[in-house]
Amino acid sequence: MYSILIADDDEEMRELLRFKLQNGYDVTAVADGEECWRYLDENADDLPDLMVLDVMMPGLSGYRILDRMRDDERFDDVEVIMLTSRGREDDIVRALDAGATDYMTKPFSGNELVARIQRVLR
Amino acid sequence: MSNASAVSFETLSLIGVFITGLLAVVGTSTVARSVLSARRDNRLADVRPQVRQALLSRMEATDPGWEAWVGGLSGTERRVAEDLLEEYLHRIRGGDRESLQQLGYALGIGEKARRKLHEGDHLERRRALHWIARLDIDVTIETLEATCGGHPETRAAAARVLYEQDRANATEEGTELLLRGTGPLSVLGMDTLYQLNKLSPDLLFTRTKESYHEWSESRLIQVLRVIGTAGPASPDTPLDWIGFLFVSESPNVRVAAANALVGYGWHDGVRSAIEIEQVRTDDSPPVRQAVYQMLGSWDDEASVNALRNALRSESNTRAAIDAISALGERATSIPESELTPASSAARDWVLASTEPTRSETEQ
Numbered sequence: 057m058y059s060i061l062i063a064d065d066d067e068e069m070r071e072l073l074r075f076k077l078q079n080g081y082d083v084t085a086v087a088d089g090e091e092c093w094r095y096l097d098e099n100a101d102d103l104p105d106l107m108v109l110d111v112m113m114p115g116l117s118g119y120r121i122l123d124r125m126r127d128d129e130r131f132d133d134v135e136v137i138m139l140t141s142r143g144r145e146d147d148i149v150r151a152l153d154a155g156a157t158d159y160m161t162k163p164f165s166g167n168e169l170v171a172r173i174q175r176v177l178r
Numbered sequence: 179m180s181n182a183s184a185v186s187f188e189t190l191s192l193i194g195v196f197i198t199g200l201l202a203v204v205g206t207s208t209v210a211r212s213v214l215s216a217r218r219d220n221r222l223a224d225v226r227p228q229v230r231q232a233l234l235s236r237m238e239a240t241d242p243g244w245e246a247w248v249g250g251l252s253g254t255e256r257r258v259a260e261d262l263l264e265e266y267l268h269r270i271r272g273g274d275r276e277s278l279q280q281l282g283y284a285l286g287i288g289e290k291a292r293r294k295l296h297e298g299d300h301l302e303r304r305r306a307l308h309w310i311a312r313l314d315i316d317v318t319i320e321t322l323e324a325t326c327g328g329h330p331e332t333r334a335a336a337a338r339v340l341y342e343q344d345r346a347n348a349t350e351e352g353t354e355l356l357l358r359g360t361g362p363l364s365v366l367g368m369d370t371l372y373q374l375n376k377l378s379p380d381l382l383f384t385r386t387k388e389s390y391h392e393w394s395e396s397r398l399i400q401v402l403r404v405i406g407t408a409g410p411a412s413p414d415t416p417l418d419w420i421g422f423l424f425v426s427e428s429p430n431v432r433v434a435a436a437n438a439l440v441g442y443g444w445h446d447g448v449r450s451a452i453e454i455e456q457v458r459t460d461d462s463p464p465v466r467q468a469v470y471q472m473l474g475s476w477d478d479e480a481s482v483n484a485l486r487n488a489l490r491s492e493s494n495t496r497a498a499i500d501a502i503s504a505l506g507e508r509a510t511s512i513p514e515s516e517l518t519p520a521s522s523a524a525r526d527w528v529l530a531s532t533e534p535t536r537s538e539t540e541q
């Protein structure tokens with residue numbers, strides 16, 4: 057079973073994502089950027105296959121996490137889908153430039169997210 | 179004298195007892211309210227996971243059976259369900275959202291919103307409009323105008339409903355609601371005005387032409403800011419009147435006008451309406467700064483010449499920096515002897531600040 061890490065500081069968002077993904081994936085959720093980076097660093101031998109990453113989080117932003125991952129080859133195989141309320145063109149370009157696999161804006165469709173995850177992990 | 183002292187002492191004692199008693203009552207009631215509030219919050223938190231799980235499971239079901247589920251909820255669970263509904267409607271779209279909207283009706287929120295729209299005060303109407311947008315309740319523009327037209331906050335909320343529901347005439351009707359009256363817009367109103375007109379400011383230009391002399395300075399500046407951040411106007415939008423904004427008595431309006439027209443160098447109506455020599459010699463340094471930025475973005479021969487001439491007359495260093503920044507490398511070709519002291523100092527500063535970049539480029 058593929059594993060997914062959800063990083064979002066919004067509790068209801070984490071619960072909603074966990075619910076939508078729990079039937080097909082092994083899901084872990086973290087509540088801020090620092091916790092997300094700590095999780096990745098401590099689980100470098102057993103990394104998630106994919107991350108659903110919020111942009112605006114306390115501690116470290118999603119962009120900073122992406123930058124760190126790009127600079128560290130341990131994380132080369134982790135796919136990242138950004139899920140954020142920031143939908144401006146330059147935000148999307150910034151995320152894709154930083155190495156995000158895909159980008160979705162909130163409000164989001166749960167079914168669309170699942171379809172995108174399936175496509176990425178196929 | 180001794181009688182008076184005794185009375186005074188008794189009076190003071192009574193006042194002391196009264197104040198002590200009052201403090202005790204207030205303190206006790208505050209503690210009691212806090213305890214009750216904490217117990218209520220604990221009860222809400224205790225049932226939240228179960229209610230959330232049930233709500234999300236039903237959201238995905240083909241037949242959620244919301245009516246039956248809501249009928250079996252306790253008062254506390256119902257309150258949590260309403261709270262979760264509001265949270266999730268804010269975050270999701272698509273089929274899940276449509277299912278949750280039916281929950282809103284089952285909870286009676288839709289009916290209550292319709293009622294409060296007609297009966298409530300303006301705060302209750304705003305709350306009702308919030309739910310009308312969230313639940314996609316169909317309310318006619320006539321009803322919105324009749325119930326929300328009297329207060330700027332409810333007008334803004336009603337316009338937001340038109341935008342959120344993606345109505346066919348949302349831009350025209352929402353803009354009309356927002357720009358009724360002459361005072362400044364709220365934050366919601368300004369953002370909604372932008373959302374409604376972000377693809378094209380044609381309507382805003384038209385409304386500005388019709389009403390700018392009636393609007394408050396704040397309103398006019400707000401609308402110009404929206405124009406400046408919206409997409410481009412149509413080439414055939416009549417803008418030959420726009421020069422009037424630059425003879426406004428308010429330098430803030432003149433700054434806003436220049437900022438709004440930054441992206442309009444291509445528009446013949448704008449170019450023919452603005453006397454470049456007049457606006458670049460404005461008395462106000464902040465206006466000249468904004469004008470230099472505008473001319474820099476236009477970047478045609480007339481604008482570049484105006485910027486060069488500005489360096490020969492500019493007395494304000496901060497404004498000169500903007501003129502030089504707008505000219506870029508072209509600023510270096512003007513002989514030092516032709517520059518004003520402010521322009522000379524500004525050029526030295528700009529060149530020094532860009533030196534590392536220039537060196538990197540050369541490498």
